[in-house]
Amino acid sequence: MKLRNVLIILLLVVVAGFASSCQKKKIYLLTGKLPISFDGCKVFISPATFYFLPEKSMPIDSTVVRDGRFRFTGTIDENPTVFVVTINDLKERGLDRGNSYPVIVEEGDITMVYDSLGVVITGTSLNERYSELIGKGQRDLRRKQLQLLRQRDSLNAEKTLSSNELNKWYSESYRDAFQKYEIKSAEKFIEENAGTIVGDYFFFQYAFNQYDKTFLDTIYSKINPNLLKCYELVMKERKEKEDYLYSAQKETSVGNPFREIISYTLDGKEVRLSELVKKHKLVCVEFWGSWCVPCIQKIPSLKKLYKTYEQKGLEILGVSLDCNREKWKSSLEKHQPAGIQVCDFKGWDSPARQDYGFSAIPRIVLIDSMGKIISWNSHDLEKVVEKYFEK
Structure with a gap:
């Protein structure tokens, strides 16, 4: 049944x-x-x-x-x-x-x-x-x-x-x-x-x-x-979700290929992570939410990073785990985060969250031009990006 x-x-x-x-x-x-x-x-x-x-x-x-x-x-x-x-x-x-x-x-x-x-x-x-x-x-x-x-x-x-x-x-x-x-x-x-x-x-x-x-x-x-x-x-469904998240963590660890993300901008435009990877030398994906204080606190440093390396080929994709469109919109208008901002309004049930297997935000993943994950949630994000472009 x-x-x-x-x-x-x-x-x-x-x-x-x-x-x-x-x-x-x-x-x-x-x-x-x-x-x-x-x-x-x-x-x-x-x-x-x-x-x-x-x-x-x-x-x-x-x-x-x-x-x-x-x-x-x-x-x-x-x-x-x-x-x-x-x-x-x-x-x-x-x-x-x-x-x-x-x-x-x-x-x-x-x-x-x-x-x-x-x-x-x-x-x-x-x-x-x-x-x-x-x-x-x-x-x-x-x-x-x-x-x-x-x-x-x-x-x-x-x-x-x-x-x-x-x-x-x-x-x-x-x-x-x-x-x-x-x-x-x-x-x-x-x-x-x-x-x-x-x-x-x-x-x-x-x-x-x-x-x-x-x-x-x-x-x-x-x-x-x-x-x-x-x-x-x-409990069976919960166990299946937990098993999927665990496997997703392993399959999206450093050195593995990225998983596709399909989401939408504030004006309804579809954005695919695969298209961004094709067009840029490095893509920084940040999973965040308008209610998440640590996420908001990261916005200034990400804006600085984007300003420094945009011309060298860096793109930022902000994937919000919001469920409420107005709250997300208000946060975008107030904080003006860098890069392309998307949301599917599915919250923690978002396929993007499940496919990357994490249970807390903010989470940041770096993807190189070949589609390989080179860093997960680095505390020295700016140094990792700097070394990447030096190569």
């Missing part, structure tokens, strides 16, 4: 799960409590979605923290479901666990109390159990993490371990603690809620390789089969 068809089926299932066919509505009241210093922060509540689905939910309500509190009320159908509460600037103001927290919405009064270790949710049976298991596991993990950080600082001061050894020790220690505190508690909570939308949601919150094999063997058959099918298809 194609992914598109599975998604359609899955969305119908999810809708059915989040809005039961039962017509009887149940009322919930959700109250949040924070330090008074968070007054003025905006709070949003949204239906939870599975991270591997392309469709993302939108907030259904919003409010503002006043006197250290926020409140939401509403109705749900018969079955409990999962929502996500997001508070702007939460992490930036000292609550380290992040800005968004899941909450199980069921009939009754629900209270979320925020502190430096996270959130304690009380008031209804499922939320009480969630706090006893996953919530407690997360808080214990945070305490262990703080302890590990103090140990790391002490070891660093003693200089008995190299930087790599110290980082390895911390990473392994934290991974073991995560497995002990959070994963084990999550497995128990998921088992208790297997076969429900709540159990399914928290099952997919963690990577499969973190679960115990015995747990997976027991629980896998109880997960919504349409969700599993969609997840497996999405």
Whole structure:
């Protein structure tokens, strides 16, 4: 079955799960409590979605923290479901666990109390159990993490371990603690809620390789089969993309021939990299985006390079990974980058990005007159270009 068809089926299932066919509505009241210093922060509540689905939910309500509190009320159908509460600037103001927290919405009064270790949710049976298991596991993990950080600082001061050894020790220690505190508690909570939308949601919150094999063997058959099918298809497509990017990196490494890029200027003119290679002694391809600060910071040096070597045969092709035409246009007008500027408005799904196998920008590749790649993202770009033309 194609992914598109599975998604359609899955969305119908999810809708059915989040809005039961039962017509009887149940009322919930959700109250949040924070330090008074968070007054003025905006709070949003949204239906939870599975991270591997392309469709993302939108907030259904919003409010503002006043006197250290926020409140939401509403109705749900018969079955409990999962929502996500997001508070702007939460992490930036000292609550380290992040800005968004899941909450199980069921009939009754629900209270979320925020502190430096996270959130304690009380008031209804499922939320009480969630706090006893996953919530407690997360808080214990945070305490262990703080302890590990103090140990790391002490070891660093003693200089008995190299930087790599110290980082390895911390990473392994934290991974073991995560497995002990959070994963084990999550497995128990998921088992208790297997076969429900709540159990399914928290099952997919963690990577499969973190679960115990015995747990997976027991629980896998109880997960919504349409969700599993969609997840497996999405993961398969992701793996195929990763494999393609890896092969693209190898095939576009220094010494290999360039790969064709076909894109369009602001006025819609088609540009082919192969035509530029035919006409110039050296082509500098820069992959960039209007939102990318390091990319913008490179524009002056590239303009200087272009001015110096244009007459000797240098051409610059700026390939934007923008999706929004107006933002790209505005950036072009503001910064006036050198050379020919093109964009296909496909963002990270652009064939050019995939065919050259990179995952961060800016990226710069130099292609000689024979179509061979002679440099990738050189920090001494000007020296590389200078030496090329000296030859």
